Amino acid sequence: LFFSQVKGQEGTFGLALSRHSDMIRTGRRVATPSLEPGRSASREEVLEDLSSLTQEQVKMRCKQPLGQRSGLENVAPEVSSPAKLPSPGKLNLSSPNKENEEALNFFQETSQNTFAKRKLMEKEVTEEQMLVEALRTATGQPFAALCGLRKALARPRPPIQGVLRCGGAELLVATLRSASLSSAGKAEAAWCLVQLASGSSAQTKQLVQAGACTAALEVLQLNSAESSELCDFLLQLLANVGGDVDCSFRDGLLDSDIVNILGHLFAKMPDFTWTSLERCEVLRSFTWLMATLCRGTTAPKLEKVDCAFDFFAQVLQGTADAEMLSSAIWGLCYLLEGAKEDTDRCLRAARMLSAGFDELCEAPEPHPLLQQVVHCLRSPGDWRCPLPSAALRLAGILVELPEPSFTDALLAAGLLGALHADLVDAYAPLQVRRDAAWVLANVAAGNLSQAQRLAEQPGLAEALCDQQTKEVAQECSWAILNLLKHGPDMFTRLGIHRVLGVLLNALHSEAEASLQQAAMEQLELLMQQLTPEASGLVAKLQVLARSPDNAVLSKAQFLLQNFFPHGSANTKEGSSLGCSK
Numbered sequence: 108l109f110f111s112q113v114k115g116q117e118g119t120f121g122l123a124l125s126r127h128s129d130m131i132r133t134g135r136r137v138a139t140p141s142l143e144p145g146r147s148a149s150r151e152e153v154l155e156d157l158s159s160l161t162q163e164q165v166k167m168r169c170k171q172p173l174g175q176r177s178g179l180e181n182v183a184p185e186v187s188s189p190a191k192l193p194s195p196g197k198l199n200l201s202s203p204n205k206e207n208e209e210a211l212n213f214f215q216e217t218s219q220n221t222f223a224k225r226k227l228m229e230k231e232v233t234e235e236q237m238l239v240e241a242l243r244t245a246t247g248q249p250f251a252a253l254c255g256l257r258k259a260l261a262r263p264r265p266p267i268q269g270v271l272r273c274g275g276a277e278l279l280v281a282t283l284r285s286a287s288l289s290s291a292g293k294a295e296a297a298w299c300l301v302q303l304a305s306g307s308s309a310q311t312k313q314l315v316q317a318g319a320c321t322a323a324l325e326v327l328q329l330n331s332a333e334s335s336e337l338c339d340f341l342l343q344l345l346a347n348v349g350g351d352v353d354c355s356f357r358d359g360l361l362d363s364d365i366v367n368i369l370g371h372l373f374a375k376m377p378d379f380t381w382t383s384l385e386r387c388e389v390l391r392s393f394t395w396l397m398a399t400l401c402r403g404t405t406a407p408k409l410e411k412v413d414c415a416f417d418f419f420a421q422v423l424q425g426t427a428d429a430e431m432l433s434s435a436i437w438g439l440c441y442l443l444e445g446a447k448e449d450t451d452r453c454l455r456a457a458r459m460l461s462a463g464f465d466e467l468c469e470a471p472e473p474h475p476l477l478q479q480v481v482h483c484l485r486s487p488g489d490w491r492c493p494l495p496s497a498a499l500r501l502a503g504i505l506v507e508l509p510e511p512s513f514t515d516a517l518l519a520a521g522l523l524g525a526l527h528a529d530l531v532d533a534y535a536p537l538q539v540r541r542d543a544a545w546v547l548a549n550v551a552a553g554n555l556s557q558a559q560r561l562a563e564q565p566g567l568a569e570a571l572c573d574q575q576t577k578e579v580a581q582e583c584s585w586a587i588l589n590l591l592k593h594g595p596d597m598f599t600r601l602g603i604h605r606v607l608g609v610l611l612n613a614l615h616s617e618a619e620a621s622l623q624q625a626a627m628e629q630l631e632l633l634m635q636q637l638t639p640e641a642s643g644l645v646a647k648l649q650v651l652a653r654s655p656d657n658a659v660l661s662k663a664q665f666l667l668q669n670f671f672p673h674g675s676a677n678t679k680e681g682s683s684l685g686c687s688k
Contacts, residue, residue, distance in 0.1 A: 234259060235269035242278055249282060253295035260302040267306040276303060276317035283322050290334035297340035304347035311351050320348055320360060324368055331372055335385035342392035350399035357403055361411045391430045394422055398438035406445030415442060420462035423479045429494055432483060436497035443504050453510045477520040484525035499542045506549045514553050523564045531570050537578060544582030551589035558593045562600050572605045584613045584622060591629045598633060
């Protein structure tokens with residue numbers, strides 16, 4: 108692990124991060140559910156679904172939305188999230204460097220003259236063949252050929268397969284390794300490789316077999332200080348490969364000692380002559396890469412990624428950058444979800460909370476890491492912010508653990524107030540509001556102390572009962588039903604009328620069967636609580652049913668017949684006996 112290996116040379120990962128500080132500042136506690144109502148799914152099936160999702164646009168990081176746990180058959184919503192991303196940044200061929208512009212013009216002229224009349228099998232030569240051939244035959248000015256290839260790959264639907272079929276991957280890897288090529292040229296080659304790595308698993312396999320990952324690691328160790336742009340693209344190339352649905356690519360990177368290489372790079376980064384903006388861009392890609400190394404349908408071995416706990420914890424407590432925070436939180440989610448058993452998951456959660464603290468030094472309360480996670484929950488109204496979804500996922504994982512101390516730590520950090528704000532925010536995405544209600548339902552399913560804190564949170568119980576949106580209201584119903592399981596006092600604390608409204612909504616024909624069953628069970632308990640009072644009411648109504656006043660008699664009989672039929676039968680029997688006498 109690079110924490111111990113780097114120490115004594117450039118300093119530990121933690122010390123290196125501090126040098127960057129001037130620039131960056133239930134009833135329902137079961138495994139991940141299915142994405143289809145009425146069907147349960149194993150954790151492996153859901154993780155496979157999440158890892159094979161579609162690609163997103165430029166500069167969006169690997170953000171995996173909160174997938175709900177199916178406590179009492181709760182069903183998670185379906186949300187798309189990419190594991191791999193196209194090359195970032197817009198294509199900029201109009202460089203202020205005049206030499207670049209002249210080179211591009213030279214390439215365009217020569218390529219037109221060379222391939223204007225060339226035929227292949229009586230058909231016109233494809234554009235990808237022209238571009239790859241131009242790069243292969245370029246001797247004096249490969250930069251211009253690289254710009255042309257980059258322009259083609261920058262399209263919304265890049266010709267990835269065509270470039271790979273023409274041997275473009277091997278050619279770009281050789282170009283990246285070229286000792287005579289400038290850093291700007293290598294950055295162009297790296298950009299193209301990032302785009303090629305955003306394709307399918309079969310396409311990524313061709314790229315790996317061509318030596319793209321090995322070349323990227325070599326250049327990172329030798330030329331990373333020369334250009335922040337080159338370093339950024341190489342990190343994103345490795346992240347796209349590591350984030351593929353085929354976990355063998357990620358395992359191959361881990362076996363290539365990538366963690367130790369990244370540790371040395373991170374330790375040396377403060378000495379590079381980069382601007383603050385350039386350093387921030389590289390650190391974003393760096394954090395994203397670390398998160399992808401912890402992700403996968405098959406979790407990586409903990410000993411190979413254990414050091415990531417310390418890195419992500421330091422990122423959370425050392426920066427305010429939304430992209431870095433989002434990647435770090437998702438990385439922690441992947442590490443915790445990699446545990447197969449609850450016991451192992453509790454140990455990993457304890458490891459996360461101990462990161463950055465000595466064995467003899469206890470973490471303060473509220474815990475600073477959890478405070479930052481709760482803070483990330485408080486921006487749901489901005490749909491562009493990736494933090495609420497990631498923070499909800501991490502909070503949900505901790506709340507569903509069987510050890511109540513993790514939920515208590517989150518409550519001490521202000522979780523209930525943040526979830527309340529998310530729930531009532533009219534501008535928050537529906538997914539965020541629904542997930543906030545789901546986390547609250549798991550808090551309500553905890554011990555009595557946790558449930559009481561939820562019930563006593565000002566305005567929170569009312570907000571849970573008054574939700575009108577169907578998807579959110581269903582999760583809120585689970586929260587109220589879980590509260591009611593803690594005893595009859597909860598009926599009085601929440602209010603009988605409010606509770607009855609929630610139970611009636613839960614009994615709606617469109618609600619899931621498990622929710623209807625839970626609602627009827629609570630309704631039965633409620634009726635049992637009302638039975639003693641109802642017995643006294645029936646006795647009084649039976650007396651009034653014999654009143655000489657016809658209006659009183661009529662109303663009392665109406666109430667007995669419609670609401671207490673057994674009491675009405677007794678009244679009739681008593682009346683008939685009186686008549687026979």
